[in-house]
Amino acid sequence: MREGFPIAVPGMRIGLLGGSFDPAHAGHVHITEMALRRFGLDRIWWLVSPGNPLKTRGPAPLDTRITEARRIMEDPRVIVTGLEAQLGTRVTADTIAGLQKIYPGVHFVWLMGADNLVQFHSWGRWQEIAARVPIGVIARPDWRMPARFSVAARKLWRNRLPESEAQLLPLANPPAWVLINVPLNSLSSTAIRAERRCADSKR
Ligand SMILES: Nc1ncnc2c1ncn2[C@@H]1O[C@H](COP(=O)(O)OP(=O)(O)OP(=O)(O)O)[C@@H](O)[C@H]1O
Numbered sequence: 001m002r003e004g005f006p007i008a009v010p011g012m013r014i015g016l017l018g019g020s021f022d023p024a025h026a027g028h029v030h031i032t033e034m035a036l037r038r039f040g041l042d043r044i045w046w047l048v049s050p051g052n053p054l055k056t057r058g059p060a061p062l063d064t065r066i067t068e069a070r071r072i073m074e075d076p077r078v079i080v081t082g083l084e085a086q087l088g089t090r091v092t093a094d095t096i097a098g099l100q101k102i103y104p105g106v107h108f109v110w111l112m113g114a115d116n117l118v119q120f121h122s123w124g125r126w127q128e129i130a131a132r133v134p135i136g137v138i139a140r141p142d143w144r145m146p147a148r149f150s151v152a153a154r155k156l157w158r159n160r161l162p163e164s165e166a167q168l169l170p171l172a173n174p175p176a177w178v179l180i181n182v183p184l185n186s187l188s189s190t191a192i193r194a195e196r197r198c199a200d201s202k203r
């Protein structure tokens with residue numbers, strides 16, 4: 001184990017929820033709780049990203065986002081990390097490869113909201129990601145159908161597990177993915193940033 005990295009032992013099932021978390025909100029907490037239960041995960045690590053490689057707008061400073069995320073995420077099974085900054089990785093394929101090297105025998109699952117599946121095929125080496133780890137996709141308002149018909153979903157259609165087998169996902173041989181339907185939560189960081197700007201302008 002590397003110094004400054006979270007502890008994990010072989011056999012553990014760990015979900016990775018990458019995101020800008022700019023800021024973290026109750027929607028992130030909700031999908032995290034759902035993913036823990038529905039995929040039978042032992043832990044979830046939030047990977048607060050230094051910056052999404054596809055977004056041109058730079059997010060708030062990493063430390064600020066991590067501090068805010070730790071304030072909102074109280075479940076002791078969840079660790080809020082800046083692992084990508086620690087690893088020096090920017091694209092998810094490199095992050096996952098780095099973590100698999102440091103944590104042999106740990107069963108990682110990549111988690112994402114349904115909106116992210118829609119653009120997944122434009123991520124760097126996305127098929128390598130799908131070949132490395134099972135993927136758990138969580139429903140998001142307005143995105144369930146686009147996700148089902150996305151380029152990645154169609155390319156990986158044969159590797160999809162039925163929702164009833166979501167508990168098997170962490171030990172499934174990748175490529176494997178499941179889209180789970182959960183009570184929907186319509187919060188987004190974009191909406192919160194807009195509200196904050198509006199409140200600031202009224203001061
Ligand atoms: N309300 C939600 N329901 C389902 N998934 C969500 C929700 N909010 C965020 N996610 C998922 O959490 C992960 C991190 O999201 P992110 O930090 O980009 O938040 P966001 O609200 O989507 O931000 P932004 O509005 O800036 O794009 C992504 O996989 C995203 O799909």
Ligand SMILES: O=C(O)c1ccc[n+]([C@@H]2O[C@H](COP(=O)([O-])O)[C@@H](O)[C@H]2O)c1
Nearest residue numbers: 018019020049052053054091092123124
């Ligand atoms: O690897 C890529 O090319 C890539 C492209 C877009 C997004 N991602 C990752 O997707 C996660 C969600 O990003 P975001 O900004 O939508 O919260 C986050 O971990 C990003 O690093 C990764």
